[in-house]
Amino acid sequence: MAENNLEQTMNGKAIYMRLLGYVKPYWKAFALSLIGMVIVASTEVGFAALIKPMLDGTFVDRDPDYKILVPLALIGIFILRGIGSFSVAYCMAWVARHVIKDLRTEMFAQLLKLPTPYYDRNPSGKLIAKMLYDVEMVSEASSRAITVIVQDSLTLIGLLCWMFYLNWQLSLLFLTVGPILSLMVVYVNKRIRQISRRLQASVGDITHVAQETVEGQRVVKIFGGEEYENSRFLEANQKNRQQNMKVVVTQATSVPVVQLVAAVLLACIIYLASPGSTDGAGVNSVGAFMSFITAVLMLFAPLKRLTTVNAVLQRGIVGAESIFGLLDHESERDKGTLSLKKIQGQICYEDVSFSYDDLTYKEEKGDVLANITLEINAGETVAFVGRSGSGKTTMVSLLPRFYSVDRGCIKIDGHDIESIKLTSLRSHIALVSQDITLFNDTIAHNIAYGGMVGASLEDIKAAAKAAFALEFIEALPNGFDTMVGEKGMMLSGGQRQRLAIARAILKDSPILILDEATSALDSESEKYIQAALEMLMKNRTTLVIAHRLSTIESADKIVVMDEGKIVETGTHEALMEKQGHYAALHNIQFGEE
Ligand SMILES: Nc1ncnc2c1ncn2[C@@H]1O[C@H](COP(=O)(O)OP(=O)(O)O)[C@@H](O)[C@H]1O
Ligand SMILES: [Mg+2]
Incomplete structure (x- = not known):
């Protein structure tokens, strides 16, 4: 090395x-x-x-x-x-x-x-x-x-x-x-x-x-x-x-x-x-x-x-x-100079290719993402589906520049994201991912984390309510002041996930990424959360990854991925009619019905 x-x-x-x-x-x-x-x-x-x-x-x-x-x-x-x-x-x-x-x-x-x-x-x-x-x-x-x-x-x-x-x-x-x-x-x-x-x-x-x-x-x-x-x-x-x-x-x-x-x-x-x-x-x-x-x-x-x-x-x-x-060691590359106060949330992937630095992987399988082109209008909800390992998480990780694209570019409101200052870029994106990160601190501080420190308790409560977390939080001995323990060990998986969602709700950013954000929830809480998330998705651009197809049927656009490529895009109805990949996935999940 x-x-x-x-x-x-x-x-x-x-x-x-x-x-x-x-x-x-x-x-x-x-x-x-x-x-x-x-x-x-x-x-x-x-x-x-x-x-x-x-x-x-x-x-x-x-x-x-x-x-x-x-x-x-x-x-x-x-x-x-x-x-x-x-x-x-x-x-x-x-x-x-x-x-x-x-x-x-x-x-x-x-x-x-x-x-x-x-x-x-x-x-x-x-x-x-x-x-x-x-x-x-x-x-x-x-x-x-x-x-x-x-x-x-x-x-x-x-x-x-x-x-x-x-x-x-x-x-x-x-x-x-x-x-x-x-x-x-x-x-x-x-x-x-x-x-x-x-x-x-x-x-x-x-x-x-x-x-x-x-x-x-x-x-x-x-x-x-x-x-x-x-x-x-x-x-x-x-x-x-x-x-x-x-x-x-x-x-x-x-x-x-x-x-x-x-x-x-x-x-x-x-x-x-x-x-x-x-x-x-x-x-x-x-x-x-x-x-x-x-x-x-x-x-x-x-x-x-x-x-x-x-x-x-x-x-x-x-x-x-x-x-x-x-x-x-080189710090995160940040050549961007643009500092955007407000964005609409229009996103454009233009011929994007990407692979992780792992050379053996590259040689064996080629790029993790290959020539992805995708246009997302401001305020749209786009759902990504596909087998695990097909590159969904990678796709959304490129947006906040956790990784930089190898070829092609991603634009937000017409600005190449490389030209936007990292802090500015990330301030417009909220993320709820598969693995929830909670800090060994109180519930209130976990919801109002980072840039949101200083948010009023009312706002925090409202966010918790919207994430259907208020009920369980208030049942805790110290309410919002309860310490969650290391990595939130005192809470159940579903509770942790709802806190993470509350955090994203509080951030109220124009772009929202949900990467299997409801995977740790039971169907009933998921139904509630789904309602909350739909509220949350309303006025913002949302990229959602979900393995339960029922949760994404109402998305404006569904993107089906396979082996790092987009194989289909369209609405639920259009894709079902097409009888392609999506319909096949759908039939596997709902075959019995
Ligand atoms: N941090 C990483 N370093 C190297 N390879 C990775 C990393 N994360 C994911 N991969 C590889 O990239 C491919 C796509 O992964 P991912 O985007 O997580 O798929 P999905 O979210 O669709 O399940 C997988 O083959 C995976 O092995
Ligand atoms: Mg994933």
């Missing part, structure tokens, strides 16, 4: 520079934490340096001043160190939490702008994992890793300077072995980054499977999908464990190996630095010797952290790649 290529060409440095851009607004806190790091690093070096006067001054020279000064200096160093490390921890966390918040805000805004095909391709679990897990990982990189890198590098440099000051020959020896250590670290980096990428994907898989099972638990139960889901989960879970272990193995082997090399180095230094060693490379006093050894020993901790921090750092880069991949 193009998205992957894009991600891979962004190298780690570019990604960090971009992340740093998010830190920019908080540069003051960031600078404070950097100052804290400098303080902490200098106290480390200060401590190593203090060893020299401590031993030479107190034990060797027995100077009474040193007896007081050295302990005081020790306390001073640790007070400074405490202040420094607090400001590092606090400021870093402050910056990181802000960056997390900003990233999430930006990602969410991006989610609202992504085109429908992106959602078709990416399971919701994956997207949610990006928002939660990936962002946290990035925060770890942008705080802990930076702390370690800056503070420990400074400590490292400071200690090395002190060592050079004490004895440059020994320090040079130390430096020649150093690069070997860093080469090892570079290798480990690469490996961990590779594994992290796979780890990332496996976490997405786990969320994805778990989420589907949780959300579809009823289907799983009734169709005995337990074994299938279990094996799917097991596989994802197992893969995740393996990837995690690979990270652990890489880390667990790299650390001791690096340390062993360092220990050998230390051994050599001790041997060479001891007084009486060859070439007189030894240091000139007990204090200097101990201070040198202390500095070497103190180098190990930052060195070790610098090697292990790579796991976090690399994971952060992988997380950031995934986040930026989402942020950089």
